[in-house]
Amino acid sequence: MIRRLLSVYHARNLEFLRDRGTMLFSLLLPIMLVIGMGFVFGGPPRPLFKVGVLAPPAAAHAHPFLEERYVQFVPMSDRSAALAKLTHQQIDLLADFSAGTRYWVNTDSPKGYVIERLLLAAEPGAQREPVTGKALRYIDWLFPGILGMNMMFSCLFGVGYVVLRYRKSGFLKRLHATPLTAFEFLSAQVLSRLSLILFVTLVLYLGIGAIIGFHSAGSPALLALLAVLGALSMIALGLTVAARFSSEELVGGILNLLTWPMMLLSGIWFSLEGSPRWVQWVAYVFPLTQLLDAARDVMLDGAGVAQIAPQLVYLAATTLVFLAFGAWSFRWRID
Amino acid sequence: MSTPLLEVRNLVKQYPSATAVDGVSFSVPEGICFGLLGPNGAGKTTTVEIMEGILPPTAGEVRYRGEPLGARFREDAGILFQKTALQDHLTVRQSVALFRGLYTHGLDVDEVLRVCALEKLARRDARKLSGGQQQRLLLAIALVNDPAVLFLDEPTTGLDPQARRNFWELVESIKARRKTIILTTHYMEEAELLCDEIAIMDRGRIVAQGPPHRLLREHFAEVLLELPRAEFPEAARALPLQLIDSRDRVEITTHDLEATLRTLLEAHVPLTNLRVRPPNLEDLFLELTGKELRP
Numbered sequence: 239m240i241r242r243l244l245s246v247y248h249a250r251n252l253e254f255l256r257d258r259g260t261m262l263f264s265l266l267l268p269i270m271l272v273i274g275m276g277f278v279f280g281g282p283p284r285p286l287f288k289v290g291v292l293a294p295p296a297a298a299h300a301h302p303f304l305e306e307r308y309v310q311f312v313p314m315s316d317r318s319a320a321l322a323k324l325t326h327q328q329i330d331l332l333a334d335f336s337a338g339t340r341y342w343v344n345t346d347s348p349k350g351y352v353i354e355r356l357l358l359a360a361e362p363g364a365q366r367e368p369v370t371g372k373a374l375r376y377i378d379w380l381f382p383g384i385l386g387m388n389m390m391f392s393c394l395f396g397v398g399y400v401v402l403r404y405r406k407s408g409f410l411k412r413l414h415a416t417p418l419t420a421f422e423f424l425s426a427q428v429l430s431r432l433s434l435i436l437f438v439t440l441v442l443y444l445g446i447g448a449i450i451g452f453h454s455a456g457s458p459a460l461l462a463l464l465a466v467l468g469a470l471s472m473i474a475l476g477l478t479v480a481a482r483f484s485s486e487e488l489v490g491g492i493l494n495l496l497t498w499p500m501m502l503l504s505g506i507w508f509s510l511e512g513s514p515r516w517v518q519w520v521a522y523v524f525p526l527t528q529l530l531d532a533a534r535d536v537m538l539d540g541a542g543v544a545q546i547a548p549q550l551v552y553l554a555a556t557t558l559v560f561l562a563f564g565a566w567s568f569r570w571r572i573d
Numbered sequence: 574m575s576t577p578l579l580e581v582r583n584l585v586k587q588y589p590s591a592t593a594v595d596g597v598s599f600s601v602p603e604g605i606c607f608g609l610l611g612p613n614g615a616g617k618t619t620t621v622e623i624m625e626g627i628l629p630p631t632a633g634e635v636r637y638r639g640e641p642l643g644a645r646f647r648e649d650a651g652i653l654f655q656k657t658a659l660q661d662h663l664t665v666r667q668s669v670a671l672f673r674g675l676y677t678h679g680l681d682v683d684e685v686l687r688v689c690a691l692e693k694l695a696r697r698d699a700r701k702l703s704g705g706q707q708q709r710l711l712l713a714i715a716l717v718n719d720p721a722v723l724f725l726d727e728p729t730t731g732l733d734p735q736a737r738r739n740f741w742e743l744v745e746s747i748k749a750r751r752k753t754i755i756l757t758t759h760y761m762e763e764a765e766l767l768c769d770e771i772a773i774m775d776r777g778r779i780v781a782q783g784p785p786h787r788l789l790r791e792h793f794a795e796v797l798l799e800l801p802r803a804e805f806p807e808a809a810r811a812l813p814l815q816l817i818d819s820r821d822r823v824e825i826t827t828h829d830l831e832a833t834l835r836t837l838l839e840a841h842v843p844l845t846n847l848r849v850r851p852p853n854l855e856d857l858f859l860e861l862t863g864k865e866l867r868p
Binding site: 241242244245246248249250252253254257404407408409411412413414415416417418570571 | 578625626627644647648650654656657658660661662663667670671672673674675676677714718852
């Protein structure tokens with residue numbers, strides 16, 4: 239069984255590596271996207287200062303600090319999430335007015351320095367909690383999104399169209415006349431695509447990372463595990479689409495139907511935090527959303543395996559479900 | 574009698590719009606070349622694909638060495654489909670090696686390339702082969718597991734005469750190694766040259782079966798006279814002769830050659846372009862199915 243699987247795996251790898259155009263395209267597109275998006279979204283307009291408010295003042299009249307102009311006050315309920323934003327300088331100060339005034343300020347942030355003066359002018363006795371952390375550039379936040387998007391296209395279209403092409407040309411029918419089983423064939427396709435995607439993603443990670451000066455906060459091993467599970471889930475999803483159909487139009491349509499919502503709603507380009515609840519629920523069904531959430535937690539906040547365990551489990555479970563469905567509905571030949 | 578290598582029992586294949594195979598039974602003893610002949614749409618390819626185990630029958634069954642088709646059959650069978658595309662970007666050698674990897678037992682890749690005269694093309698991209706070379710590569714792939722039974726579905730359709738002859742020589746050399754071959758073909762010459770036994774199919778049924786020479790003997794105790802139709806007077810059609818119009822010729826079948834020639838001379842039929850020949854499979858086919866074999 240392993241021998242048969244390796245035979246198909248090896249042949250598929252050769253086919254991909256010799257298809258220079260496709261190979262080059264899968265490397266160049268994400269690099270161009272990152273550079274382009276870095277320019278376009280380099281400096282989105284923001285209010286002068288942004289202050290997170292964990293708990294408003296108990297008294298009916300507002301705190302004098304809350305009357306300041308050119309400051310956007312954003313109510314926040316989750317302290318650790320709010321502190322993470324402060325660390326990345328996505329907010330300039332975090333304040334809690336529940337029991338006396340307590341505030342957190344990022345001492346690495348120039349804007350934090352200025353807004354702290356304003357707060358202390360309003361209430362000199364406020365309790366100070368310093369944090370540190372470099373500003374999170376948009377390009378750093380975008381970087382995992384681009385890697386994930388490239389992975390998604392490669393998984394879905396790469397696997398989907400290849401199996402469809404094999405079926406249409408009759409190559410699958412010829413394989414069917416050998417001792418090769420559907421499971422062995424599908425596994426070889428999954429493994430071949432997985433190897434190529436991991437290789438391409440690693441090259442992009444190191445290459446673009448060097449260009450934009452990115453350093454992951456979390457463990458590289460955990461990122462690798464996440465990449466493997468994320469790619470597996472999306473390859474398996476691609477196989478479910480290609481398992482049965484023989485029409486390029488139909489398969490292309492279904493793949494577009496899957497990739498476009500993921501493109502827009504998985505948080506590649508912007509965070510989903512402000513979007514309606516139902517959009518977020520829909521988005522969380524997509525494997526890409528889970529992958530990007532976990533990847534950003536690891537890459538930007540240095541999350542450990544425990545924090546991203548739900549996403550890891552979700553990706554592994556969807557892989558199994560998609561693969562089982564794909565093997566069940568698989569057709570060697572055009573009906 | 575020993576168990577036949579392949580046995581086809583009451584095979585039926587129904588599609589929503591038509592019955593492609595309608596109750597076909599035959600058996601193939603080990604070591605022979607068995608030919609399945611028929612016009613387009615007769616059900617040859619459907620029958621063969623059911624025998625190859627890649628198409629499920631509506632009813633009936635195929636047995637290999639007395640057992641239903643299974644893992645053993647897949648290891649033992651070599652198949653050349655009518656149309657097969659290979660994986661892109663692989664060389665001839667890599668294409669053969671890919672399939673060699675799918676079987677537990679088989680021949681060495683270099684040995685197969687040698688048998689099929691592909692050594693000099695081993696490093697060529699498989700897509701850049703000529704028609705004849707491509708068929709030789711597909712035959713090499715069919716031989717890679719050293720099959721006990723080899724299926725060749727119209728293997729020389731579309732090849733030029735030279736390539737066709739080369740291919741026949743290859744099949745002869747495989748026959749010499751006592752392999753069982755199942756061959757479907759449009760070409761009578763091919764069937765007469767290669768097959769030890771043939772079955773003629775028409776409209777999903779077998780209309781005749783046996784060794785080619787016996788079939789010809791059974792159906793034709795006569796000889797055939799051929800005359801160009803343009804030179805055959807209309808009045809001569811009233812003569813007491815067995816006449817068949819075939820393309821641009823008139824064919825006369827007879828037991829008594831001399832009497833027939835006398836009759837024609839007396840009727841002043843010009844005999845300058847007369848041809849006398851023994852009947853061939855093509856004539857048998859025409860007689861049995863009422864159709865020309867070649868489309």
